[in-house]
Amino acid sequence: FDEIVRNYDVDGIQFDYIRYPFQQPQINQTFGYSKSSRYLFKEMTGVDPIEISPGHPLWNQWTGFRIHQVDSFVARASRHLKKVKPELIISASVFPIEQRDRLFRLQQNWEEWMRQGWVDMMVLMTYALDTGNLEERIELVFDDSLPRSSLVIPGLRLLKVPDPVTIDQLQFIRNLPISGFSLFATENLTPSLQGVLSRVQSSEKSQPLPYREPFKTALTRYQSLQKEWMFLANKQGLKMDKDSFKNMDAQGKQLEKALNQLAMNPSRQNLKIAKQTLRQFQQQFPNWMGNHKQTYNYQVQVWENRLQTLDKLLLYGERRMISNSKIR
Incomplete structure (x- = not known):
């Protein structure tokens, strides 16, 4: 990250896959058991995490340990990069899953990143093939527990989504108290969709970006x-x-x-x-x-x-x- 920010005129850095993989402890599908992690946790508790499972008295502490690994990386990277380039925008792609379930399965504590100011903009991966499913997935945008100064925006999927559906989803988002949206991904922004967007967007050639201005x-x-x-x-x-x-x-x-x-x-x-x-x-x-x-x-x-x-x-x-x- 340091190399990118120092050597290239980037607008920002976006964290992706900033989490552990999806887990199902019930079928022994869990992650985070590197030698260093096992060593550090055993130093703290006297127990090797590979020996515990859900229901064990230390399982929640083991989950918290892994949450801290992700949190601390986000914090350290953000502080360092902001010192190198104060105007840098830091964002993250995150799952719009209820917090308790997300912490259990992914250890992705993005609400804390917002509260601490480590991330400027959170992009919820609210990818949906139709507007009805999108409506169900954007509830976390309106989470009252988040700081009111947080910039949390939904992400719209373009892959295999017809242009009329994309436009319908854009209009749905614009009618809500939401500051903006993200399109995923550039390679799926087809000439036909660009033509539609050029007709329905503002006539102004250059619009200020919410996260920048x-x-x-x-x-x-x-x-x-x-x-x-x-x-x-x-x-x-x-x-x-x-x-x-x-x-x-x-x-x-x-x-x-x-x-x-x-x-x-x-x-x-x-x-x-x-x-x-x-x-x-x-x-x-x-x-x-x-x-x-x-x-x-x-x-x-x-x-x-x-x-x-x-x-x-x-x-x-x-x-x-x-x-x-x-x-x-």
Whole structure:
């Protein structure tokens, strides 16, 4: 990793297979019994781990020992690489399996990596052949126990997935309070899919990346919301009285100004103003949309989700701002 970061202009490092292989202790399918691991664990407990199995008093300690091996590698690698290149983005591909089961079978404790700030972005391998299965697999994105400043995004599988299904999954993700998505893998990004994406993506040639420029991303996404509201208003598609629209438009312009100032000049003060202005806008939004929601409830929910995403991007940006200042 050090060689890569020092000698190549990489945007980041992504950890993959950062875990033990899948295990089924019940049929003696377990891993981690290298000479060094056995020696270290025996030094700690007086027992060779090869002699224990599930149900043994030391089995949980043996599982914890292996969890620590993965955790400590992530921590050491992250700290070292951030010192070499503070702006480096560190991410990881992880399984969207319930934590207790995952620790038992894989020893992959990625929630702790997020809490400690060792990893900037977590990419859940929520690969699905259809949108229904994707919906079932992204529940961990909304885990309340994770830090609100965590950037956790779903991964979409492209292999053997028809283009219309991929687009449907992308739209499903965009309608949720999620900061972005990852496509797996580049070799499966066919010319036909690239053509579809070029038609449905923003007309802007260059869009800021959430993990790299969260404040600019928040600004551009809010501006897209403004355009959508203005388009509907011009087409008489917003069921709002004049006073509500006038108030929303006025506060909306204040929010755009605050987000723009933050994007152009990231500072603690500008961040504080942007967070306060966004919070005030979010609090008033349900009142402004009261009439519209009676007819278009799902549409309003999507807009509220996208406003919630702006809040997540600001918190993630704040986290990176603090982290970078500590490293330097």
